[in-house]
Amino acid sequence: xxxxxxxxxxxxxxxxxxxxxxxxxxxxxxxxxxxxxxxxxxxxxxxxxxxxxxxxxxxxxxxxxxxxxxxxxxxxxxxxxxxxxxxxxxxxxxxxxxxxxxxxxxxxxxxxxxxxxxxxxxxx
Numbered sequence: 095x096x097x098x099x100x101x102x103x104x105x106x107x108x109x110x111x112x113x114x115x116x117x118x119x120x121x122x123x124x125x126x127x128x129x130x131x132x133x134x135x136x137x138x139x140x141x142x143x144x145x146x147x148x149x150x151x152x153x154x155x156x157x158x159x160x161x162x163x164x165x166x167x168x169x170x171x172x173x174x175x176x177x178x179x180x181x182x183x184x185x186x187x188x189x190x191x192x193x194x195x196x197x198x199x200x201x202x203x204x205x206x207x208x209x210x211x212x213x214x215x216x217x218x
Contacts (some may be wrong), residue, residue, distance in 0.1 A: 141200030
């Protein structure tokens with residue numbers, strides 16, 4: 095049973111930083127793609143960043159240069175370092191994973207496993 099649990103959300107002021115974590119358990123495949131998504135109130139879910147098992151990353155244009163996706167394979171943990179946060183980054187953030195197809199881009203939302211989400215609120 096695959097299980098993803100996000101943590102690290104909170105409230106910060108504009109310009110601040112947060113680091114999200116996603117603990118993954120139950121995976122047996124070494125070939126995977128993991129990603130961060132977010133959904134702001136009244137908006138559709140959007141991809142933020144992806145990372146493959148080889149470490150290849152992709153980012154949404156809106157976060158490139160401010161956010162960094164990374165992973166700790168020894169601890170089966172996915173991270174999202176978010177710097178220079180803006181009020182428009184306010185959203186529920188979710189991690190997602192799959193063990194087929196590799197990573198394509200942030201627009202691809204075909205993932206098999208999703209976490210419950212962690213809230214990020216950025217005030218101006």
